Amino acid sequence: MKAKLGEEFRPYIMLGTCNAHFAWRALLAEDKVGALLPCNVIVTETAPGTGEVAAADPVTAMGIIANPRLTAISEDVQQLLQEVIVEL
Structure with a gap:
């Protein structure tokens, strides 16, 4: 956000975690599913020295x-x- 918008935010990382094996199985089951795949996991600092990991269910x-x-x-x-x- 800093580089693109000039805005400050706490440490926050989005990890792309798509697994090709599961994505392939999902696509075979439903070809439009790619628009919904929950492939991000976030890691953020909630307080100094304290972090949180979150993912969509x-x-x-x-x-x-x-x-x-x-x-x-x-x-x-x-x-x-x-x-x-x-x-973790």
Whole structure:
């Protein structure tokens, strides 16, 4: 934001975390899903020396599409995201 808008903001990083394997499975289940894939994880400083990691819940994000195959894939992704965030 500083470089493009000249605005200051606390340390904030957006990580692109799309997994090609899961994205491919999702595209095979629903070809328009690319517009909805929750592929970002944010890491931000909430106070000096204290951080927070956040990600969209893939089950909720994919829930707007009534497709059981997509639901199963998003549940797999949800489990992996939870495991990664717990380890941080």
